[in-house]
Amino acid sequence: MRSSIACARCRRSKIKCVNAGIDTTCRACESSGRDCVYPTPAIGVGGGAAKRDIAALVDGEDRNGDWDSPKRQRSRKAPGVSSAAKDASKAANDVLDSSILTVKVWETVFDLFQSHFATLLPFLHPATFLSHIRQLSSTTQENHQDQSQSPPIQKTDPNPLIPLGVLALTARFHPQLVAFHSPASQGHPSNPLVASEVYATALRSRLAGVDGTSLAMPDLTRIQALLMLALHEWGMCRGKSAWLYVGMAIRLAQVMGLQFELENDLLARDPRSPVFKTEMEHFGVARRAEPKEQTSDDVIAQETKRRTFWACFTLDRCLSSGKYRPRMIRVKELGIQLPSDNAFAFGERVRTSRLNEPVVRRPQSFGAQGVQIPSIRQSLGGFEDKLPNNPPDGKPWSPISRRKDSTEDEIDRWEIGAEESVLSRVIRVIRIWGSIAKWSCAGGRRYVCCPP
Structure with missing residues:
Protein backbone atom coordinates (compact mmCIF):
# COMPACT_ATOMS: atom_id res chain seq x y z
CA MET A 1 0.00 0.00 0.00
CA ARG A 2 1.28 3.46 -0.83
CA SER A 3 1.08 5.95 2.03
CA SER A 4 1.20 9.70 2.06
CA ILE A 5 3.37 9.59 5.27
CA ALA A 6 6.99 8.45 5.09
CA CYS A 7 9.19 7.28 7.94
CA ALA A 8 12.25 9.24 9.04
CA ARG A 9 14.79 6.96 7.28
CA CYS A 10 12.94 6.96 3.94
CA ARG A 11 12.53 10.71 4.21
CA ARG A 12 16.27 11.23 4.74
CA SER A 13 17.15 8.82 1.95
CA LYS A 14 14.65 10.40 -0.45
CA ILE A 15 13.17 7.05 -1.29
CA LYS A 16 9.64 5.78 -1.45
CA CYS A 17 8.17 4.59 1.81
CA VAL A 18 5.86 1.64 1.28
CA ASN A 19 3.85 1.06 4.46
CA ALA A 20 0.39 0.18 5.70
CA GLY A 21 -0.05 3.39 7.69
CA ILE A 22 1.43 5.21 10.66
CA ASP A 23 3.22 3.05 13.30
CA THR A 24 3.70 0.20 10.85
CA THR A 25 7.03 -1.06 9.58
CA CYS A 26 7.71 -0.02 6.01
CA ARG A 27 9.20 -2.34 3.45
CA ALA A 28 12.65 -0.67 3.43
CA CYS A 29 13.09 -0.76 7.22
CA GLU A 30 11.84 -4.35 7.39
CA SER A 31 14.37 -5.53 4.80
CA SER A 32 17.26 -3.75 6.57
CA GLY A 33 16.19 -4.74 10.11
CA ARG A 34 16.00 -1.19 11.43
CA ASP A 35 13.37 0.48 13.54
CA CYS A 36 10.74 2.31 11.53
CA VAL A 37 10.13 5.68 13.20
CA TYR A 38 7.62 8.21 11.93
CA PRO A 39 8.09 11.92 12.59
CA THR A 40 5.53 13.72 14.73
CA PRO A 41 3.45 16.09 12.57
CA ALA A 42 3.81 19.74 13.52
CA ILE A 43 0.79 21.77 14.62
CA GLY A 44 -0.05 25.43 14.75
CA VAL A 45 2.36 27.69 12.93
CA GLY A 46 4.51 24.84 11.73
CA GLY A 47 1.63 23.18 9.95
CA GLY A 48 2.54 24.89 6.71
CA ALA A 49 6.05 23.46 6.81
CA ALA A 50 4.69 19.99 7.43
CA LYS A 51 2.38 20.36 4.50
CA ARG A 52 5.31 21.44 2.34
CA ASP A 53 7.32 18.44 3.52
CA ILE A 54 4.48 16.07 2.75
CA ALA A 55 3.97 17.66 -0.66
CA ALA A 56 7.68 17.35 -1.37
CA LEU A 57 7.61 13.73 -0.24
CA VAL A 58 4.65 12.95 -2.44
CA ASP A 59 6.37 14.66 -5.34
CA GLY A 60 9.49 12.58 -4.70
CA GLU A 61 7.43 9.42 -4.54
CA ASP A 62 5.81 10.33 -7.86
CA ARG A 63 9.22 10.64 -9.45
CA ASN A 64 10.63 7.41 -8.01
CA GLY A 65 7.60 5.12 -8.00
CA ASP A 66 7.27 2.18 -10.34
CA TRP A 67 3.49 2.53 -10.57
CA ASP A 68 3.29 6.30 -10.66
CA SER A 69 0.37 8.12 -12.21
CA PRO A 70 1.05 9.96 -15.48
CA LYS A 71 2.17 13.56 -15.31
CA ARG A 72 -0.42 16.22 -15.52
CA GLN A 73 -0.53 18.25 -18.70
CA ARG A 74 -1.28 21.91 -18.76
CA SER A 75 -4.65 22.73 -20.21
CA ARG A 76 -4.36 24.77 -23.35
CA LYS A 77 -6.87 27.44 -24.12
CA ALA A 78 -9.02 26.72 -27.14
CA PRO A 79 -8.76 29.25 -29.95
CA GLY A 80 -11.40 31.92 -29.87
CA VAL A 81 -14.42 31.93 -32.13
CA SER A 82 -13.28 35.07 -33.87
CA SER A 83 -9.89 33.58 -34.75
CA ALA A 84 -11.53 30.40 -36.06
CA GLN A 141 -5.17 41.97 -57.91
CA GLU A 142 -5.85 44.92 -55.62
CA ASN A 143 -5.17 42.76 -52.57
CA HIS A 144 -1.80 41.73 -53.99
CA GLN A 145 -0.94 45.37 -54.68
CA ASP A 146 -2.07 46.55 -51.24
CA GLN A 147 0.21 44.10 -49.42
CA SER A 148 3.06 46.61 -49.65
CA GLN A 149 0.90 49.45 -48.36
CA SER A 150 0.10 50.22 -44.74
CA PRO A 151 -2.48 50.32 -43.38
CA PRO A 152 -4.50 48.05 -45.72
CA ILE A 153 -7.77 49.37 -47.09
CA GLN A 154 -10.84 47.58 -45.76
CA LYS A 155 -13.03 46.40 -48.65
CA MET A 217 -29.22 30.89 -43.24
CA PRO A 218 -31.82 31.08 -46.05
CA ASP A 219 -30.02 32.60 -48.99
CA LEU A 220 -30.24 31.92 -52.72
CA THR A 221 -26.47 31.81 -53.18
CA ARG A 222 -26.12 29.36 -50.30
CA ILE A 223 -28.76 27.07 -51.83
CA GLN A 224 -26.94 27.08 -55.16
CA ALA A 225 -23.61 26.34 -53.45
CA LEU A 226 -25.14 23.39 -51.58
CA LEU A 227 -26.47 21.98 -54.85
CA MET A 228 -23.03 22.30 -56.44
CA LEU A 229 -21.43 20.58 -53.46
CA ALA A 230 -24.03 17.81 -53.65
CA LEU A 231 -23.29 17.22 -57.32
CA HIS A 232 -19.57 17.09 -56.54
CA GLU A 233 -20.16 14.54 -53.78
CA TRP A 234 -22.25 12.46 -56.15
CA GLY A 235 -19.43 12.52 -58.68
CA MET A 236 -17.02 11.36 -55.96
CA CYS A 237 -19.24 8.30 -55.28
CA ARG A 238 -20.40 9.67 -51.94
CA GLY A 239 -24.11 9.40 -52.55
CA LYS A 240 -25.15 9.66 -48.91
CA SER A 241 -23.40 13.00 -48.45
CA ALA A 242 -24.83 14.25 -51.74
CA TRP A 243 -28.36 13.32 -50.66
CA LEU A 244 -27.89 15.16 -47.36
CA TYR A 245 -26.64 18.33 -49.05
CA VAL A 246 -29.57 18.28 -51.46
CA GLY A 247 -31.95 17.92 -48.52
CA MET A 248 -30.43 20.96 -46.85
CA ALA A 249 -30.77 22.97 -50.05
CA ILE A 250 -34.42 21.93 -50.44
CA ARG A 251 -35.29 22.96 -46.88
CA LEU A 252 -33.68 26.37 -47.36
CA ALA A 253 -35.49 26.78 -50.68
CA GLN A 254 -38.81 25.92 -49.05
CA VAL A 255 -38.16 28.43 -46.28
CA MET A 256 -37.63 31.09 -48.94
CA GLY A 257 -40.82 30.03 -50.73
CA LEU A 258 -39.11 29.17 -54.01
CA GLN A 259 -41.69 26.47 -54.71
CA PHE A 260 -44.34 29.14 -55.28
CA GLU A 261 -44.71 32.03 -57.70
CA LEU A 262 -44.75 34.57 -54.90
CA GLU A 263 -44.27 37.66 -57.03
CA ASN A 264 -47.25 36.74 -59.21
CA ASP A 265 -49.57 34.97 -56.78
CA LEU A 266 -49.24 37.14 -53.69
CA LEU A 267 -49.45 40.47 -55.46
CA ALA A 268 -52.78 39.47 -57.02
CA ARG A 269 -54.48 39.01 -53.65
CA ASP A 270 -56.40 41.46 -51.53
CA PRO A 271 -53.82 43.68 -49.78
CA ARG A 272 -56.20 44.21 -46.85
CA SER A 273 -56.09 40.55 -45.87
CA PRO A 274 -54.00 39.94 -42.69
CA VAL A 275 -52.99 36.55 -44.05
CA PHE A 276 -51.67 38.28 -47.15
CA LYS A 277 -49.58 40.71 -45.11
CA THR A 278 -48.14 37.95 -42.93
CA GLU A 279 -47.18 35.82 -45.91
CA MET A 280 -45.64 38.80 -47.70
CA GLU A 281 -43.51 39.68 -44.68
CA HIS A 282 -42.48 36.05 -44.14
CA PHE A 283 -41.18 35.57 -47.67
CA GLY A 284 -39.81 39.08 -48.03
CA VAL A 285 -41.92 40.08 -51.05
CA ALA A 286 -42.23 43.84 -51.19
CA ARG A 287 -45.67 45.23 -51.96
CA ARG A 288 -45.54 47.96 -54.60
CA ALA A 289 -47.59 51.04 -53.90
CA GLU A 290 -48.49 51.37 -57.57
CA PRO A 291 -48.63 48.76 -60.32
CA LYS A 292 -45.31 48.66 -62.10
CA GLU A 293 -44.13 46.57 -65.00
CA GLN A 294 -41.28 44.18 -64.40
CA THR A 295 -37.94 45.10 -65.88
CA SER A 296 -35.76 42.57 -67.64
CA ASP A 297 -33.52 42.36 -64.57
CA ASP A 298 -36.54 41.54 -62.40
CA VAL A 299 -37.59 38.80 -64.81
CA ILE A 300 -34.08 37.31 -64.87
CA ALA A 301 -33.89 37.37 -61.06
CA GLN A 302 -37.26 35.64 -60.79
CA GLU A 303 -36.26 33.06 -63.39
CA THR A 304 -33.01 32.43 -61.50
CA LYS A 305 -34.98 31.60 -58.35
CA ARG A 306 -37.27 29.38 -60.38
CA ARG A 307 -34.35 27.51 -61.95
CA THR A 308 -32.69 27.10 -58.56
CA PHE A 309 -35.73 25.28 -57.24
CA TRP A 310 -35.99 23.10 -60.35
CA ALA A 311 -32.34 22.16 -59.78
CA CYS A 312 -33.39 21.06 -56.28
CA PHE A 313 -36.18 18.98 -57.82
CA THR A 314 -33.87 17.40 -60.39
CA LEU A 315 -31.21 16.35 -57.88
CA ASP A 316 -33.88 15.18 -55.45
CA ARG A 317 -35.23 12.79 -58.06
CA CYS A 318 -31.74 11.68 -59.13
CA LEU A 319 -30.40 10.97 -55.63
CA SER A 320 -33.52 9.58 -53.94
CA SER A 321 -33.63 5.81 -54.08
CA GLY A 322 -36.57 4.41 -52.25
CA LYS A 323 -36.93 3.47 -48.61
CA TYR A 324 -33.77 4.84 -47.03
CA ARG A 325 -33.43 7.94 -49.22
CA PRO A 326 -36.98 9.19 -49.70
CA ARG A 327 -37.93 12.05 -51.97
CA MET A 328 -38.57 15.42 -50.37
CA ILE A 329 -40.47 17.31 -53.10
CA ARG A 330 -44.02 16.36 -54.07
CA VAL A 331 -45.17 17.59 -57.44
CA LYS A 332 -48.77 18.16 -56.39
CA GLU A 333 -47.63 20.76 -53.85
CA LEU A 334 -45.65 22.87 -56.33
CA GLY A 335 -47.00 26.22 -57.44
CA ILE A 336 -44.26 27.21 -59.84
CA GLN A 337 -44.09 27.20 -63.62
CA LEU A 338 -41.46 25.41 -65.68
CA PRO A 339 -38.31 27.32 -66.69
CA SER A 340 -37.94 29.37 -69.86
CA ASP A 341 -34.78 30.05 -71.84
CA ASN A 342 -36.14 33.32 -73.23
CA ALA A 343 -36.94 34.64 -69.77
CA PHE A 344 -33.50 33.68 -68.50
CA ALA A 345 -31.46 34.98 -71.43
CA PHE A 346 -33.41 38.05 -72.55
CA GLY A 347 -35.65 38.95 -69.61
CA GLU A 348 -38.89 38.31 -71.52
CA ARG A 349 -42.06 37.77 -69.54
CA VAL A 350 -42.87 34.20 -70.50
CA ARG A 351 -45.75 32.06 -69.31
CA THR A 352 -45.16 28.31 -69.25
CA SER A 353 -47.18 25.42 -67.89
CA ARG A 354 -46.69 23.82 -64.51
CA LEU A 355 -45.47 20.31 -63.89
CA ASN A 356 -48.66 19.23 -62.13
CA GLU A 357 -50.87 20.51 -64.94
CA PRO A 358 -51.85 18.53 -68.04
CA VAL A 359 -50.05 19.48 -71.22
CA VAL A 360 -52.24 21.80 -73.28
CA ARG A 361 -51.77 23.78 -76.42
CA ARG A 362 -51.09 27.47 -76.03
CA PRO A 363 -53.77 30.03 -76.97
CA GLN A 364 -53.88 31.07 -80.60
CA SER A 365 -51.76 34.11 -81.51
CA PHE A 366 -52.48 36.50 -84.36
CA GLY A 367 -50.37 39.04 -86.20
CA ALA A 368 -51.11 42.68 -86.86
CA GLN A 369 -52.96 41.83 -90.11
CA GLY A 370 -55.28 39.41 -88.37
CA VAL A 371 -53.43 36.33 -89.63
CA GLN A 372 -52.81 33.53 -87.19
CA ILE A 373 -49.13 32.98 -86.44
CA PRO A 374 -48.39 29.24 -86.69
CA SER A 375 -46.80 27.47 -83.78
CA ILE A 376 -43.63 25.45 -84.05
CA ARG A 377 -45.63 22.26 -84.36
CA GLN A 378 -47.60 23.70 -87.25
CA SER A 379 -44.45 25.06 -88.89
CA LEU A 380 -42.92 21.59 -88.89
CA GLY A 381 -45.88 20.25 -90.86
CA GLY A 382 -48.22 17.35 -90.31
CA PHE A 383 -51.22 19.52 -89.42
CA GLU A 384 -54.14 20.52 -91.58
CA ASP A 385 -55.39 23.37 -89.42
CA LYS A 386 -56.73 26.19 -91.53
CA LEU A 387 -55.66 29.67 -90.57
CA PRO A 388 -58.60 32.06 -90.38
CA ASN A 389 -58.34 35.44 -92.02
CA ASN A 390 -59.72 37.21 -88.96
CA PRO A 391 -59.27 36.34 -85.29
CA PRO A 392 -62.44 35.06 -83.64
CA ASP A 393 -62.56 37.75 -80.99
CA GLY A 394 -61.22 40.66 -83.02
CA LYS A 395 -58.19 41.21 -80.73
CA PRO A 396 -54.99 41.40 -82.73
CA TRP A 397 -51.81 40.58 -80.83
CA SER A 398 -48.40 39.13 -81.47
CA PRO A 399 -46.90 36.21 -79.58
CA ILE A 400 -44.03 38.46 -78.53
CA SER A 401 -46.11 41.51 -77.62
CA ARG A 402 -48.06 42.12 -74.48
CA ARG A 403 -51.58 40.77 -74.64
CA LYS A 404 -54.42 43.12 -73.85
CA ASP A 405 -56.79 40.94 -71.91
CA SER A 406 -57.04 41.40 -68.16
CA THR A 407 -55.68 38.02 -67.11
CA GLU A 408 -52.59 38.02 -69.31
CA ASP A 409 -51.64 41.68 -69.55
CA GLU A 410 -48.04 41.08 -68.44
CA ILE A 411 -47.02 38.24 -70.75
CA ASP A 412 -44.65 38.61 -73.68
CA ARG A 413 -44.54 35.01 -74.84
CA TRP A 414 -46.32 31.69 -74.36
CA GLU A 415 -44.25 28.50 -74.15
CA ILE A 416 -46.78 25.72 -73.72
CA GLY A 417 -46.98 22.31 -75.32
CA ALA A 418 -44.80 22.04 -78.40
CA GLU A 419 -43.09 25.36 -77.62
CA GLU A 420 -41.72 24.28 -74.24
CA SER A 421 -38.00 24.68 -73.76
CA VAL A 422 -35.64 21.72 -73.76
CA LEU A 423 -35.00 22.18 -70.04
CA SER A 424 -38.72 21.88 -69.31
CA ARG A 425 -38.83 18.62 -71.24
CA VAL A 426 -35.81 17.35 -69.31
CA ILE A 427 -37.62 18.08 -66.05
CA ARG A 428 -40.66 16.14 -67.26
CA VAL A 429 -38.45 13.19 -68.23
CA ILE A 430 -36.68 13.26 -64.85
CA ARG A 431 -40.04 13.20 -63.11
CA ILE A 432 -40.94 10.02 -65.00
CA TRP A 433 -37.52 8.54 -64.32
CA GLY A 434 -37.91 9.29 -60.61
CA SER A 435 -41.17 7.36 -60.51
CA ILE A 436 -39.54 4.41 -62.26
CA ALA A 437 -36.56 4.50 -59.88
CA LYS A 438 -38.88 4.54 -56.86
CA TRP A 439 -40.85 1.58 -58.25
CA SER A 440 -37.65 -0.32 -59.00
CA CYS A 441 -36.09 0.31 -55.58
CA ALA A 442 -39.31 -0.86 -53.93
CA GLY A 443 -38.93 -4.27 -55.56
CA GLY A 444 -40.14 -3.67 -59.07
CA ARG A 445 -41.84 -6.50 -60.92
CA ARG A 446 -41.04 -8.98 -58.16
CA TYR A 447 -43.78 -7.40 -56.04
CA VAL A 448 -46.24 -6.64 -58.83
CA CYS A 449 -49.14 -9.05 -59.22
CA CYS A 450 -50.07 -8.08 -62.75
CA PRO A 451 -47.70 -7.25 -65.59
CA PRO A 452 -47.52 -3.57 -66.56
Missing part, protein backbone atom coordinates in the same frame (compact mmCIF):
# COMPACT_ATOMS: atom_id res chain seq x y z
CA ALA A 85 -13.85 32.47 -38.21
CA LYS A 86 -10.94 34.41 -39.61
CA ASP A 87 -9.04 31.21 -40.35
CA ALA A 88 -12.00 29.66 -42.21
CA SER A 89 -12.59 32.82 -44.22
CA LYS A 90 -8.89 33.18 -44.95
CA ALA A 91 -8.63 29.58 -46.15
CA ALA A 92 -11.46 30.07 -48.65
CA ASN A 93 -10.11 33.39 -49.85
CA ASP A 94 -6.56 32.06 -50.18
CA VAL A 95 -7.78 29.38 -52.57
CA LEU A 96 -9.40 32.01 -54.79
CA ASP A 97 -6.41 34.37 -54.53
CA SER A 98 -4.22 31.95 -56.44
CA SER A 99 -2.34 33.49 -59.33
CA ILE A 100 -3.46 30.71 -61.66
CA LEU A 101 -7.09 31.88 -61.54
CA THR A 102 -6.89 34.45 -64.30
CA VAL A 103 -9.86 35.81 -66.20
CA LYS A 104 -9.06 33.50 -69.11
CA VAL A 105 -9.03 30.48 -66.81
CA TRP A 106 -12.35 31.57 -65.33
CA GLU A 107 -13.92 31.84 -68.76
CA THR A 108 -12.70 28.34 -69.63
CA VAL A 109 -14.00 27.02 -66.33
CA PHE A 110 -17.42 28.55 -66.99
CA ASP A 111 -17.52 26.95 -70.46
CA LEU A 112 -16.75 23.60 -68.81
CA PHE A 113 -19.57 24.15 -66.35
CA GLN A 114 -22.01 24.94 -69.14
CA SER A 115 -20.95 21.82 -71.05
CA HIS A 116 -21.09 19.33 -68.17
CA PHE A 117 -23.45 20.65 -65.49
CA ALA A 118 -25.79 23.30 -66.92
CA THR A 119 -28.58 20.77 -67.43
CA LEU A 120 -28.71 19.74 -63.77
CA LEU A 121 -27.71 23.18 -62.44
CA PRO A 122 -29.28 25.67 -64.88
CA PHE A 123 -29.26 28.74 -62.61
CA LEU A 124 -25.95 30.42 -63.54
CA HIS A 125 -26.65 33.45 -65.70
CA PRO A 126 -23.64 33.92 -68.02
CA ALA A 127 -23.44 37.72 -67.94
CA THR A 128 -23.98 37.91 -64.18
CA PHE A 129 -21.45 35.20 -63.39
CA LEU A 130 -18.73 36.61 -65.65
CA SER A 131 -19.16 40.10 -64.21
CA HIS A 132 -18.89 38.60 -60.73
CA ILE A 133 -15.69 36.82 -61.76
CA ARG A 134 -14.17 40.01 -63.15
CA GLN A 135 -14.97 41.75 -59.90
CA LEU A 136 -13.38 38.89 -57.96
CA SER A 137 -10.26 38.97 -60.15
CA SER A 138 -9.89 42.74 -59.78
CA THR A 139 -10.27 42.44 -56.01
CA THR A 140 -7.57 39.77 -55.95
CA THR A 156 -15.97 44.06 -48.92
CA ASP A 157 -14.95 40.85 -50.67
CA PRO A 158 -17.32 39.31 -53.23
CA ASN A 159 -19.23 36.24 -52.15
CA PRO A 160 -16.95 33.25 -52.90
CA LEU A 161 -19.56 30.48 -52.63
CA ILE A 162 -20.53 30.29 -56.31
CA PRO A 163 -16.93 30.51 -57.65
CA LEU A 164 -15.84 27.79 -55.22
CA GLY A 165 -18.75 25.58 -56.28
CA VAL A 166 -17.96 26.03 -59.96
CA LEU A 167 -14.30 25.21 -59.36
CA ALA A 168 -15.18 22.15 -57.27
CA LEU A 169 -17.12 20.75 -60.22
CA THR A 170 -14.87 21.77 -63.12
CA ALA A 171 -11.30 21.79 -61.78
CA ARG A 172 -10.86 18.12 -62.62
CA PHE A 173 -11.47 18.91 -66.30
CA HIS A 174 -8.99 21.81 -66.47
CA PRO A 175 -5.40 20.65 -67.16
CA GLN A 176 -3.78 23.77 -65.68
CA LEU A 177 -5.66 23.50 -62.40
CA VAL A 178 -4.94 19.77 -62.19
CA ALA A 179 -1.22 20.33 -62.73
CA PHE A 180 -1.19 23.18 -60.22
CA HIS A 181 -2.87 21.32 -57.35
CA SER A 182 -1.53 17.84 -58.14
CA PRO A 183 1.92 18.12 -59.76
CA ALA A 184 3.05 15.02 -61.58
CA SER A 185 6.17 13.24 -60.34
CA GLN A 186 8.09 10.20 -61.42
CA GLY A 187 5.77 7.24 -61.10
CA HIS A 188 2.88 9.38 -59.81
CA PRO A 189 0.80 11.16 -62.46
CA SER A 190 -1.46 14.08 -61.66
CA ASN A 191 -4.74 13.24 -59.97
CA PRO A 192 -7.63 15.38 -61.30
CA LEU A 193 -9.77 14.59 -58.25
CA VAL A 194 -7.28 16.36 -55.97
CA ALA A 195 -7.90 19.66 -57.72
CA SER A 196 -11.65 19.37 -57.23
CA GLU A 197 -11.29 18.32 -53.59
CA VAL A 198 -9.23 21.44 -52.82
CA TYR A 199 -12.09 23.72 -53.79
CA ALA A 200 -14.77 21.44 -52.35
CA THR A 201 -13.04 21.50 -48.96
CA ALA A 202 -12.88 25.29 -49.04
CA LEU A 203 -16.56 25.41 -49.99
CA ARG A 204 -17.57 23.15 -47.09
CA SER A 205 -15.62 25.31 -44.67
CA ARG A 206 -17.19 28.47 -46.00
CA LEU A 207 -20.72 27.06 -45.90
CA ALA A 208 -20.44 25.76 -42.33
CA GLY A 209 -18.86 28.91 -40.95
CA VAL A 210 -17.57 28.83 -37.39
CA ASP A 211 -20.21 26.95 -35.43
CA GLY A 212 -22.45 25.68 -38.22
CA THR A 213 -25.12 28.36 -37.87
CA SER A 214 -24.43 29.62 -41.37
CA LEU A 215 -25.91 26.43 -42.81
CA ALA A 216 -29.37 27.47 -41.58
